[in-house]
Amino acid sequence: MEDENQAPVLSLAWRSNSILTVGRFDGTVVDYDFRKDDMFICFYNGHRRRVCSLKWSVLSGRYLASGGQDKLVHIWDACMPVSRDHPRQRQWLHRISNHTSIVKAVDWCPTRSNLLASGGGCNDNCIKFWNTVNGACLNSINAGSEVCALLWDKNKSELLTSHGSPNNQLTLWNYPSMTRVAEVSGHLSRVLSLAGSPLGGVVASAAADEIIRFWNIFETPKITKPELPFAQFNLDRDKQEATVKLMANGACTLCNTGKVHIQPSFSLD
Numbered sequence: 044m045e046d047e048n049q050a051p052v053l054s055l056a057w058r059s060n061s062i063l064t065v066g067r068f069d070g071t072v073v074d075y076d077f078r079k080d081d082m083f084i085c086f087y088n089g090h091r092r093r094v095c096s097l098k099w100s101v102l103s104g105r106y107l108a109s110g111g112q113d114k115l116v117h118i119w120d121a122c123m124p125v126s127r128d129h130p131r132q133r134q135w136l137h138r139i140s141n142h143t144s145i146v147k148a149v150d151w152c153p154t155r156s157n158l159l160a161s162g163g164g165c166n167d168n169c170i171k172f173w174n175t176v177n178g179a180c181l182n183s184i185n186a187g188s189e190v191c192a193l194l195w196d197k198n199k200s201e202l203l204t205s206h207g208s209p210n211n212q213l214t215l216w217n218y219p220s221m222t223r224v225a226e227v228s229g230h231l232s233r234v235l236s237l238a239g240s241p242l243g244g245v246v247a248s249a250a251a252d253e254i255i256r257f258w259n260i261f262e263t264p265k266i267t268k269p270e271l272p273f274a275q276f277n278l279d280r281d282k283q284e285a286t287v288k289l290m291a292n293g294a295c296t297l298c299n300t301g302k303v304h305i306q307p308s309f310s311l312d
Contacts, residue, residue: 070111115146146161234248
């Protein structure tokens, strides 16, 4: 996939285990399939300048959001029909121009398939929420400083944002009220990236100060042990016999060299 004539890559997003979406310095967005000899699948035609953020919707798997230096947010539908003349070129579903500065961050809500959040850079400082069905702006909040990254909590209706000067902080918001739940700081420069652990709870942040920090900022989900099917049995070691009592919600397999007497604990009628 290496090509000296192509513009530098600024953003990446996996669409599936084998398809990678790439955002470039010149505004192009391209899909590559690593299973094929000709890895290039299609490109998304919309941005005019560098593509700073990309994110596929996890719930639907068909919608892509992109943010760029051209102050635009694009929403793309991978299932949208393409032109016969340009079968590898995809057209945007919605073009959103409400931000007044570079769009550095986009993220899909993990529980609402049609809800997208985006963050604007310096001179914008806003977190905006979009209905991706019709492209309407649902809410806009001034965060007080540039928004560099966004991350939804997987287990709770909360949104984490990272910022630049003057505080270079991480801010946790409750959605949809957008009240500040917590604010933490520790980086010496703008916080460029956020990544959540697979189960939620721990968040890693990377900043221009060349430091990665780990935060227990999201509520860790409680893991409940499922009730496993089990059997109650008594083993008579002298007779090498076992009496097995089956539970009504499952079955049991008992390996024994002797006889096994099964006594169901539930009605067979």
